[in-house]
Amino acid sequence: MDEHFVQGIVGGVLNRHKDRTLDKKRIQTLMVEIAANIDVANHYTNVKGLAKDNPLSIEMWKGWDGKEEPLTKEYLDYWKCDLCGDHTHEVDYDYLGSGTNHLKCELEYQNEYNAHLDKGKTEQIEIPFPKED
Numbered sequence: 001m002d003e004h005f006v007q008g009i010v011g012g013v014l015n016r017h018k019d020r021t022l023d024k025k026r027i028q029t030l031m032v033e034i035a036a037n038i039d040v041a042n043h044y045t046n047v048k049g050l051a052k053d054n055p056l057s058i059e060m061w062k063g064w065d066g067k068e069e070p071l072t073k074e075y076l077d078y079w080k081c082d083l084c085g086d087h088t089h090e091v092d093y094d095y096l097g098s099g100t101n102h103l104k105c106e107l108e109y110q111n112e113y114n115a116h117l118d119k120g121k122t123e124q125i126e127i128p129f130p131k132e133d
């Protein structure tokens, strides 16, 4: 793959996060996104031949600006919420949970799970009110 192309990918991803705090979670996100973007780019360049023979602009298959179409199938397949099945490539990172899932979906899932556990608890310790005569 063309060196400048890789630089473009990494630069594009970093640029998208430029105003964010670079904490542990953000770094993990960046690692995943850069790897995914390079993977998608590989699919693309493998199909199209040498990158230098067919100069690709980083905007051609993007995803980080969400403006230009079309997004590749691989890209969309990657950016998918496991819980609701919707694509999450345009979801702000603040609203993503682990991986590519919606934070909202994960919280709902967690809440339902907790509610389920709580329900089991209360059923076990439930004590009937004494009857008043």
Ligand SMILES: [Zn+2]
Binding pocket: 081, 082, 083, 084, 085, 086, 101, 102, 105
């Ligand atoms: Zn979801």
